[in-house]
Amino acid sequence: MVWKKITMVFAVMIFGTALAFCTAVKAESASAIRYFNQQSGIQVSTVPYGNNEEAGNYVQAGDAKLYYEVYGKGKPLFVFHGGGVGTPYEMGQLIDKLRQDYQVIVVSTRGHGRSEIGHSPFTYEQKAEDMLAVMKKVTNEPAVILGFSDGAYTAYKVASMYPERVDRVVAIGAGTLKPGFFSGEMKVEDLEKIDAAFIEQQMKIMPEPERYQEFCDNYMAFWSKMEVGEEFLKTIQCPVLLIAGDEDDHAPMVTMVEAAQYIPNASLCIVPKAWHSAFIDNFPVTWTAMEIFLQTDRAKLTGSRKVAYNRL
Template sequence: MNRKNFIAGLAAMALGLSLVWGTVAEAAVHAPLRYFMEQPGAYTSETPYGNNDKAGHYVQSGDAKIYYEVYGQGKPLFVFHGGGVGSPYEMGQLIDRLRQNYQVIAVSTRGHGRSEIGHTPLTYEQKAQDMLAVMKEVTSEPAVLLGFSDGAYTAYKVASMYPQRVDRLIAIGAGTLKPRYFQGDMRVEDLSKIDPAFIEQQRQIMPEPERYQEFCTNYMNFWSKMEVNGDFLKTIKCPVLLMVGDEDDHAPVATVLEAHQAIPNSRLCVVPKAWHSAFIDNFPVTWAAMQGFLDKDTQDLLPSKKVPYNG
């Protein structure tokens, strides 16, 4: 297809989306929960994680109420979803499995889903403090943290700032990060063209939908300045399982390997034939690696031997 036809095709697609927008907006209110760019035939949980009145709670953190849900019984395990267009529901298959043996606490990050945005600038420390507020509300014992992408970076910060609160950590799609690796605009209008049903669903869930674009703008401003380096990662002392898809272009394998070398007690799993959302793209491998890590006693995971080169 030449450039002219390609552009014409995009224009036609945008027109078609705009014509059905009203129908999509009306249907989204009553549609089953979905995650961003959910593919036909993908695993979907029967539990509406992130929008479940039966399991939902709020805790005040600074100037925002943070929403979370609690499922199951056992050792507390906190789930931190991805950022921007992330939601607890995207991690539904993992939560469905984990809640059989753990008390799973699925948190909606500030500005996502039912959690408020607040009015103070978004910072790495603030994200960790939001999660700590939830953790304090639920348990006083060291917990397991499971984070994906933005949620994994938040889990890193929690483990660094509040080590007594973390037993072990699973990070999916989060390596070293240089400023301006993530940059550019995140426009709600553009996201609506990609997945109109999801964006309308989020508008229905959000406590302040009129601030959706404001949040997206501030969120990308925060991420464009974000830096995660080896010196910081060395401060994380708990056992860590790093997981990354071999085709991840958000957290490339090389950056996750750097994180693995920096974190003193880390293990590494590269998930084959998987993108950033490795737990969706190749669930069997992701789950098998997680199970092995979770089932071990903490002392069996320490120390983690690092061999940099064979020369």
């Protein structure tokens, strides 16, 4: 009721502007969405990021058609969500803030949401090529990349392979990684037991829902062999802000500290009382760290001083 009254007041004061604004809100809110295991009473945004056809676009990347959405104006900033059961909507609160000052491009990675799976084996080289296809479609200038978990590792790979395309990276929950850390199975039927509404939602959005279990199998096989270490991380030359939840068991804090040591121009923010999704668990600290990093002139982003371990 309060929102309706406010809208009516604005309609009287500036009818044309208010009408356009209300139309945009209505379009963005047309298709409700949730992120995996979203707790009751929590809504990260009123905008259904990842399922907002009004802002949606497609680009062909290799053997898969990828879906992305564009919001706002300004310097291009790409958002790469988490993998497996990840969705752009989980990063909605960050996107809401970022789109006020940036042109935000929200990408659904292959096999997620409205993007196709394709038939090529999963590799991070492939993921980087996928993102490059979207980046080329949208802009020619160096962009900011915000990545979470799987999306952060993809951001690392893009920055390493195509340094001229990347201005800086914000990486949440992506430290060093040894093969076998992520292993086991990801069964759709088990995911349904945790969050049936989310799986039903994804099945409706996916262009190939009959391949959901195939995707899960191939995705976990890929992740079980993943290795991210010093040799690779040293190839990333752009400024990087690593953000780590102090209770993260997917990217334990020690692995984030290691990554910050290896990436030449990296800074690290440890978010207290936060799990893997630090931006949901403790948004104020996460956002403050990001905002300072994003607003600082690149020439001044020299990273933290690398101090050797205190041991004999």
